[in-house]
Amino acid sequence: MISTGGIYKGGATMAAILPVAAAAMAQKGATMSTSQPIVLHFLGYPFEVAGMIAAVFACGAARWWIGAAQAVRKEHRWSLDIPVSGIAIAFSIAIVISQRPEPLGGLLYGAGFGMLGEGIFKIAESYLKKAGTVFGIDTDKPEE
Amino acid sequence: MSNTSFAAQAVANGPRTIAQPSFEGMGWLVVINLAVMTIATLVGIMVVVKLAGDAWKHRRLDTWLSPAWIYRALGIIFACGITIRCGAEALTLWGYDPRDPATSGMYATVKRLFDPFAVAFGLSGLGLYICSEPGMIEQQRKEPFAINMWLAWPMIRRMLWLGGGTFLAAVGVVSTR
Numbered sequence: 001m002i003s004t005g006g007i008y009k010g011g012a013t014m015a016a017i018l019p020v021a022a023a024a025m026a027q028k029g030a031t032m033s034t035s036q037p038i039v040l041h042f043l044g045y046p047f048e049v050a051g052m053i054a055a056v057f058a059c060g061a062a063r064w065w066i067g068a069a070q071a072v073r074k075e076h077r078w079s080l081d082i083p084v085s086g087i088a089i090a091f092s093i094a095i096v097i098s099q100r101p102e103p104l105g106g107l108l109y110g111a112g113f114g115m116l117g118e119g120i121f122k123i124a125e126s127y128l129k130k131a132g133t134v135f136g137i138d139t140d141k142p143e144e
Numbered sequence: 145m146s147n148t149s150f151a152a153q154a155v156a157n158g159p160r161t162i163a164q165p166s167f168e169g170m171g172w173l174v175v176i177n178l179a180v181m182t183i184a185t186l187v188g189i190m191v192v193v194k195l196a197g198d199a200w201k202h203r204r205l206d207t208w209l210s211p212a213w214i215y216r217a218l219g220i221i222f223a224c225g226i227t228i229r230c231g232a233e234a235l236t237l238w239g240y241d242p243r244d245p246a247t248s249g250m251y252a253t254v255k256r257l258f259d260p261f262a263v264a265f266g267l268s269g270l271g272l273y274i275c276s277e278p279g280m281i282e283q284q285r286k287e288p289f290a291i292n293m294w295l296a297w298p299m300i301r302r303m304l305w306l307g308g309g310t311f312l313a314a315v316g317v318v319s320t321r
Contacts, residue, residue, distance in 0.1 A: 037320065037321050038320040038321075048320075048321070049316070049320040049321075050316070050317045050318075050320045050321035053313055053316035053317050053320065054313060054317050057309060057310070057312075057313035057316075060309065061186060061306060061310070102239070102241055102244075103238055103321060104235070104238040104239040
């Protein structure tokens with residue numbers, strides 16, 4: 001049950017990231033006049049990459065790590081967790097493209113949608129339980 | 145835009161750097177600060193949520209000033225202090241924008257306002273530790289069994305993943321903006 005392999009894997013990943021990060025930051029200017037925010041386009045709509053990274057990271061963190069690791073979530077991983085997380089991330093991406101927030105705004109939007117995803121998950125889970133009792137499928141909690 | 149507060153004036157009249165001027169243009173330092181402040185905030189929230197949930201679940205068992213209650217309260221208090229301090233710092237770091245001096249100045253002032261609360265949490269945690277220390281040590285010597293430190297491994301693993309993800313996001317944000 002106890003494995004330290006995760007630490008070494010994580011360490012190796014970090015070691016691989018650091019030179020990439022250094023290379024990415026070497027040519028960056030420090031002041032507003034020299035900085036060039038990277039702007040990408042999706043279906044013709046421009047958006048800042050920094051805000052997008054912040055939003056997707058915050059949404060993923062809120063969905064998978066902070067409230068994660070409940071038994072019920074493992075049980076409904078493919079039927080509920082992944083679709084709900086996908087919807088939450090899609091919403092964060094859409095709002096970053098339409099609002100073009102600063103990195104902090106992206107972070108807040110992403111965290112908000114991640115937590116909203118938690119609420120959707122709870123609703124969907126209770127609905128699934130109800131459906132199970134109606135259709136006579138085995139559920140862990142048959143009656144209230 | 146009129147910058148009425150002193151903090152906003154300082155941002156407006158200072159050098160227009162993309163991060164705080166005190167970073168001296170060192171992007172790697174911005175990445176490290178952004179990452180550790182965000183990681184500490186998220187991990188602190190995780191710990192507070194978990195321990196507060198445990199405290200509520202076992203509120204009948206762990207009565208007021210029982211050793212388990214004190215140990216858990218220590219964790220909650222210290223985690224609250226870390227979350228408030230690092231959360232306020234993360235807010236100023238993420239929200240700094242010389243094009244918007246009023247907001248950047250407000251975040252800096254908010255950090256100053258929150259710091260005393262974080263210190264209050266830290267000192268009350270220390271106070272609880274000092275007050276309970278002699279009795280706790282006495283209590284813990286009664287059954288000298290080694291503690292299994294790996295019981296919390298699933299939570300630590302999640303924290304490590306969170307830390308790695310935060311570091312990646314910090315690198316991405318700083319290098320693309």
